[in-house]
Amino acid sequence: MQLMSEHEHTMGGQAVIEGVMMRGKRSWGLAVRQPSGVIVRHSFALDPIGERYKVLKLPVLRGVVALADSLVLGMKALGISANLSLDGESGSQAAGTAENAGSAMVRDEASGTDGPVGSPAEPVADPAPAAKAQAGLGWKEMALTFILAIGLAVVLFIVIPLAVVKYFEDVFSNPFVFNLVEGLIRIAIFLGYIGVISLLPDLRRVFEYHGAEHKVIHAYEAGEELDPAHAERFTTLHPRCGTAFLLVVMVMAIIVFSVVGKPTLLVLVLSRLVGIPIVAGLSYEVIRFAGRHKDGAIAKIVLWPGLKLQRLTTREPSVEQVEVAIVALMEVLRVDAGGEPDPRGMVLSAAK
Numbered sequence: 001m002q003l004m005s006e007h008e009h010t011m012g013g014q015a016v017i018e019g020v021m022m023r024g025k026r027s028w029g030l031a032v033r034q035p036s037g038v039i040v041r042h043s044f045a046l047d048p049i050g051e052r053y054k055v056l057k058l059p060v061l062r063g064v065v066a067l068a069d070s071l072v073l074g075m076k077a078l079g080i081s082a083n084l085s086l087d088g089e090s091g092s093q094a095a096g097t098a099e100n101a102g103s104a105m106v107r108d109e110a111s112g113t114d115g116p117v118g119s120p121a122e123p124v125a126d127p128a129p130a131a132k133a134q135a136g137l138g139w140k141e142m143a144l145t146f147i148l149a150i151g152l153a154v155v156l157f158i159v160i161p162l163a164v165v166k167y168f169e170d171v172f173s174n175p176f177v178f179n180l181v182e183g184l185i186r187i188a189i190f191l192g193y194i195g196v197i198s199l200l201p202d203l204r205r206v207f208e209y210h211g212a213e214h215k216v217i218h219a220y221e222a223g224e225e226l227d228p229a230h231a232e233r234f235t236t237l238h239p240r241c242g243t244a245f246l247l248v249v250m251v252m253a254i255i256v257f258s259v260v261g262k263p264t265l266l267v268l269v270l271s272r273l274v275g276i277p278i279v280a281g282l283s284y285e286v287i288r289f290a291g292r293h294k295d296g297a298i299a300k301i302v303l304w305p306g307l308k309l310q311r312l313t314t315r316e317p318s319v320e321q322v323e324v325a326i327v328a329l330m331e332v333l334r335v336d337a338g339g340e341p342d343p344r345g346m347v348l349s350a351a352k
Contacts, residue, residue, distance in 0.1 A: 010240065010291075011217050011329065014074055015210035016081035020325040022213070023073065027335035030077050031328035032084040039324055039348040040084050043331045043341045063284025064277045070242075079142045156193065158272045161185040166265050176258045183254035190250065194312045204315060211236035212317035212325040214310075220329060228322045236314040239299075240291050243313045244306020248283040256282065 012023040019032030029043035050056045050065040165172055165182045172178040197203045218234035219226060253272075256279050260271045290299035317325075327348065335341050 011220060011332070012070075012240070013213040013217060013325075013328070014077060014242070015206045015213055016077050017206065018085040018209070018324075019081050020209050020213045020216075020328045021074070021077035021081070022217075022325075022328040022332045024332040024336040027332050027341055028073060028077075029328055029331040029335065029341075030081060031324045031331065032081050033320065033324050034084060035086075039327050040345055041327050041331050041348065042080065042343055042345040043335050044343050045335070045341045059285055060278070060281035063281035063288075066284060067277075067280045075142055075146055154273070156189055157186050158269055160189065162265060162268045162272070166262075166268070169262060175261045178262050179254050179258040179260075182257075183250060186253070187247075187250050190246070191309075191312075194309075198312055207313055208315040208317045209321055209324070211314040212321040214238040214241065214314060215317065215322060216325040216329050226326050226330060228319045228326070231322050231326065232319070236316060237307045237310045239294050239303045239307065240287065241306065241310055241313075243310050244303060245283060245287050247306045247309055248286055248302065249279055252283045252286070253279045 014021045014023075016030060016032070018034070019030055021028065021030040023046070025046070027043055027046050029041060031039050031041040033039050048065075048069050050062060050069065056062060056065045161182045164185055165178055169178070172181055198207060212231075214236050215231045215234045216226070217238060219231040222234070224230040224233075253275075256275060257272065260268065260275075262268075263271075286302060290302040293299045294303065331342070
């Protein structure tokens with residue numbers, strides 16, 4: 001399938017457990033490779049709150065809304081992928097019915113043509129994976145995981161940096177220097193955290209799927225054919241990556257929080273918690289501008305650190321991982337083009 005390079009809407013995505021989630025204009029979908037080798041994919045309609053109220057499209061505010069939407073959607077995708085990645089039985093049964101399909105072709109319902117995707121064969125309807133996914137991690141488990149993750153982030157990136165600079169408050173008498181050192185400590189903790197988790201085998205696979213997501217989106221944006229051979233030519237680094245956004249947030253926080261001064265530790269922590277939406281909204285505008293003017297000198301300066309940081313959060317993916325990312329993107333393109341979302345899911349046959 002050949003796609004034009006000028007798109008009305010930029011695609012976004014996220015690596016999940018043994019798969020990739022893609023987000024379009026009207027839908028989001030994910031594809032997960034199960035232990036048996038089959039790929040299970042699902043798609044869902046999008047109804048972002050930012051599209052329903054014009055006031056939420058205002059600068060800065062739209063960044064806060066986008067961040068909240070991304071967090072909620074990301075948790076949903078991770079929950080589904082966690083369950084699907086452990087379920088190989090139902091996928092194997094469905095794959096058996098498509099065992100004779102041979103070379104991989106997936107019907108592109110958006111254009112009415114058949115396009116090569118790699119090794120997956122024709123999709124076979126099978127509602128079992130989605131049903132079984134609901135029996136795994138429930139909303140309570142996901143909510144607890146989310147709360148623990150937020151708590152850990154607050155301790156690592158807010159409490160600890162503030163406690164350190166507050167302890168040496170007499171040394172950093174200037175408020176700006178005080179906040180600058182706090183920000184540098186936060187960035188150092190973040191880089192160390194990324195470096196440590198990248199050593200974990202399971203997290204390395206997530207980083208490989210992260211690279212696959214970027215390669216496939218690059219191919220789509222360049223108007224290339226969506227198959228592994230074309231996607232693998234592209235880099236694993238992308239200027240709109242969430243990793244770059246986080247780094248901009250940390251730098252922006254130094255500027256914004258410098259107006260707070262040096263009150264008590266409790267007030268400092270509360271100011272950071274309250275100010276996060278403002279910092280996120282401003283950072284969103286910076287990334288948005290840089291992404292739209294990525295060939296400009298200012299944009300290159302803004303994006304350069306984030307692109308370098310992605311060398312830690314992405315890895316070169318395998319052909320099989322690129323195939324999964326392509327399946328996820330093609331499903332979103334199908335629904336965005338007018339197709340019906342498929343929350344019950346499809347199973348694609350295992351690679352030959």
